[in-house]
Amino acid sequence: MKKAKISMFYPEEACHKTAMGLFESASDLPLICPHTHLDPWLFVDGSEAFKDPASLFVTPDHYVLRMLISHGISFTALGHSPLDSDKRKATPQAVWQVFCDHFSLFDGTPTGLWIENALAMVFEIDEKPHAENAQALFSHIQSVIDCADFCPQKLYQAFNIEDLSTTDAALESLDAHRAIRESSWGQPVRPTFRPDQVIDIGHPEWRENIDSLSRVCDLDIGDFCSYIQALEQRRVYFKAMGAVATDLGAEIPFTCCLSDDRVEAIFQRGLVQKLTSADARLFKGHMITEMARMSVEDGLVMQFHVGAFRNHNPTVFRTYGPDLGFDIPVAVEWTHNLKPLLDAFGMDERLRLILFTLDESGYARELAPIAGAYPAVKLGPPWWFHDSPNGMMRYFEAVMETAGIDNTVGFNDDTRAFLSIPTRHDLWRRMSAHWLAKLVHRGQIDIATAHNRMVDLAYGLVKRGYRLV
Amino acid sequence: MKKAKISMFYPEEACHKTAMGLFESASDLPLICPHTHLDPWLFVDGSEAFKDPASLFVTPDHYVLRMLISHGISFTALGHSPLDSDKRKATPQAVWQVFCDHFSLFDGTPTGLWIENALAMVFEIDEKPHAENAQALFSHIQSVIDCADFCPQKLYQAFNIEDLSTTDAALESLDAHRAIRESSWGQPVRPTFRPDQVIDIGHPEWRENIDSLSRVCDLDIGDFCSYIQALEQRRVYFKAMGAVATDLGAEIPFTCCLSDDRVEAIFQRGLVQKLTSADARLFKGHMITEMARMSVEDGLVMQFHVGAFRNHNPTVFRTYGPDLGFDIPVAVEWTHNLKPLLDAFGMDERLRLILFTLDESGYARELAPIAGAYPAVKLGPPWWFHDSPNGMMRYFEAVMETAGIDNTVGFNDDTRAFLSIPTRHDLWRRMSAHWLAKLVHRGQIDIATAHNRMVDLAYGLVKRGYRLV
């Protein structure tokens, strides 16, 4: 018998060179950003977030806030005031100083990496921020911000972005998106349909949101059937405004298919606000399956983000609001929870269900096996806390062997920090190159395949994954 | 005080050379295959599976099927027709063409690695399959298959196999095994006692299987006592036919010890098919402990495979049957679940309980600590989805520090794909060499120890682990 073809052994040195070569070959490909949390008004009239260094890098970034808060810095020192108070916020200069004073907290974190790279890539700053250079950096960044060229539309092109989506609540008018489409600018900025506020029947504001939904759709929502009709109508509108995808979040991915009578009964209890917690759970589970059904019919890609316990600290939430760094992950069970949805639509290729998790223990155990079997399922990139050098390597190593590269959808930056977009994609491409180089030197793929796969990981998978071709 | 003896630092380059040396030194050791899913008739009269390239590599391999299905290829295009239909299957040439068309789906997967290596090692094909070379490869493989030398008995020896076990349902006549034993061939092919069909009391066919068991044992099974007697009788028969081990599967490893009255009551409800789901769970838990008790008494090694939700998609199961790639793993809890069994027999060395899991999060957390304390327990190699380059490295890194090498049992290929046996063992040996070389260069073991451990991992541990010495 002949020797094995694939050696699995390799000298690291050569591997390192191959990795650099792969990265270089893909570093100029355009960026596809199918999942961001940018404010679409950025691309109409600029925005608050581009006023000064503190509002660019500190105040709105929950990654930055949480780390500083964890060291006992107050929200007010970081530019947030209590929701019910008109207490004066810290000045941008003061916020920036606190941030630079404590920048070493970010040593070895992806936040530190993104910020250092953004400073270098966008502002040509090669120094690490610290207490002494804080105000000089502030002035330099402010002077760049104040230039006419430093506006989101121009940065979109400077960043080599080809396509970008925002995330928009189901009730949104999408006025900003309409304005962009009607302008002469011509670059794609798409909305994404996020229906959580009208689906989470247990949420205190759900009843009110249904009234708004009624109004927006000009439809009397008195039963489940008209409710579904309203949601479908909204999807049609989002699609007309350029949307290619929906997005849904849940703490756990419980799904189910209720009978018409049962779902109607729960819906009616929801309207009169006499819901049990079991009702709320079942309704959410049923609606996730309904969203899959609608995607089968209208072709919108269905994104499903699972695993965050939102607003974990009630004091922070009550005093300062959501999205300030106090969302904590939980363990996620997929195999049983997702079964009712997969029983109904998992074999149907018209459904494109992209799964995201905060629980990496599910990568190799549940998600890769599911994506590697069901035609409807693909895996999103490492999400949130795992959008990091080690998080990406763990993802490649745990997911790819079982799911296969083609059951993943490349990268998305999932960010509200516009300036971090280039460095986030850049990092993904570098880590992709690392991983592919190892496959080459072990003998698992040849170098030509590696170059093709590099283009896939940087560009092709996300474009095909979100049906942008 | 003197410096530490063990440096933990090493240059990768030297490590890579050591790894290659360790592998070379062990690459000619015979293969021990104590857990396969081969059809024993292969070694009596050849088989269907050896007819053409498609039936060798595609149609029966659930790893291959699932990946192609996940990309929307139909089961019929892959040689499967619906169970209740006589719809004509695709020709072997057509199946092979579809497979080669989509071979890049296997980039970076263990399936891709096994197939490329099997083509190279067995058929001397160094090209990667693709759309254009598909039919040429088909003809070449077919011409080799058609040679008189290409038969399972001769391949057994060409592959350097020393001992091999199949997996056989409790009700099996073992006629194939008897035929092999009575032939002049003389190589060991052992049955393994797999009692799931007569233990899973909740299974729709259990009642019928008990009738068959009655018949096979010529024993009236009217109570739990006669049922146990029948199982023991079957074990005696399997042992007489060469068996050294049993195999049991479960979604979760729940075990218990019921009172005689309680187990009898459940058994009687099972006979009249008036079982609750709690009954079924308790009975399975009790029978796992019973199997351990029988192993204490007759010395058969007890294999226990946990964590697969079988036939996850009901449509695929109903239409095409089991084992087609739609088994999805679940999280597994061992510490509480296995305790009743371990309380009873965990300290008894006469029991050899080998555990397999699909949930890697249990490796370092539960399995290695259990195997590193209880004399009865050893850990099986990385299983199924984890039988892969990264899966093996994760296993070595997570298991060995706490369990110790000697509480593991080397490798087994667990395959129904005969031609993949050499490459699977070869991969295990290469990854073992990687891991040992790192220990050497960190200073944790010396090179002489590494060579001994290399032989252990490739040959000694599995032989001793399955009591083949």
Add this chain to the structure above:
Amino acid sequence: MKKAKISMFYPEEACHKTAMGLFESASDLPLICPHTHLDPWLFVDGSEAFKDPASLFVTPDHYVLRMLISHGISFTALGHSPLDSDKRKATPQAVWQVFCDHFSLFDGTPTGLWIENALAMVFEIDEKPHAENAQALFSHIQSVIDCADFCPQKLYQAFNIEDLSTTDAALESLDAHRAIRESSWGQPVRPTFRPDQVIDIGHPEWRENIDSLSRVCDLDIGDFCSYIQALEQRRVYFKAMGAVATDLGAEIPFTCCLSDDRVEAIFQRGLVQKLTSADARLFKGHMITEMARMSVEDGLVMQFHVGAFRNHNPTVFRTYGPDLGFDIPVAVEWTHNLKPLLDAFGMDERLRLILFTLDESGYARELAPIAGAYPAVKLGPPWWFHDSPNGMMRYFEAVMETAGIDNTVGFNDDTRAFLSIPTRHDLWRRMSAHWLAKLVHRGQIDIATAHNRMVDLAYGLVKRGYRLV
């Protein structure tokens, strides 16, 4: 746009040299040992444990025992006799021989590494123990032990220890600590307040322990209020004896805040021993929160160790007692369980809550996000089975990106094996250097930062973390 500043690529060879350099620069820093299980009498009058090689290395070490037991060696052969028997124990020479006979069981384990290093560092023995050299090693070690210089006080200084804490039950008189403080020796040996025995209301001996607590505090404990008063009084006493921390263990980290009436009712049922298991769980959950409240008030650091199913095997426990290697980890959920405590005190910097887990799947999923947000929380080092080369690397890679270095507290050895202290800290420093060197060569931190962080990981973080500055 400019290129990214941080390359993420590096040649391994250079990285290896940087790692060695970082380690060398920190290898002479003093050891801070804020969590040991040493007997404080060691530092007053020496101890039983220092009598001979077997009692130094084998008999009291649960890591060593479990591995030998797992291979069928009996407890009696290892120097343990059944609790209720006066069966003669094996001689130290015989125990040592068995240990050396089977030393290869420890190949690749941290126990093997610690022992080989301790033999080299303390006894200048460079040979690996084996059957033939066993008695010669015994004689050599015995001759060193018998020297006047070989006593715990002198070793404390030879090991370059700067500060050390023991772990002491709430009812302890702390006579040894008083004797040390009153002696002329002058090195810090601090008690740690471990209240489990008076908090675990479900434990068979709890009632009796409350009587002892009454006696020790000279306080009539008839209600929850006086019980709390007694605990606070004990904390004052421990603090006066030098304590800087408390320590609490639990299988799962369930916490809650009960109403005064509810906790009083449970306490009263506890006093008359009419407790339900729900009572016991709630009481423990409430008391964990109470311990946090006390730490807010008295400033003692609160250590919380979670995830061990203690005394998993009832026969071993009944026959030989606790702490013999039969504690098995379980999965741990933090996000929901810890919420009541964090709601109450998580934002309060006066609380310093250090979390330890045996379930690594929580590192990146729950613990790093919690520590990276809540000012009160920091993460302890990899614990118990994970105090190992791979365990440390997994910890660095999974925790640091999200928690940040400054939300961790360096290393602690958590050992009852005094001679293993230098090698344990040495290993942590080597693995820290590895991890930091990778950050340097990827471009994430500069070399000056790496040197500072090396000092932090080896010395600064633990000192600040336990408020020893």
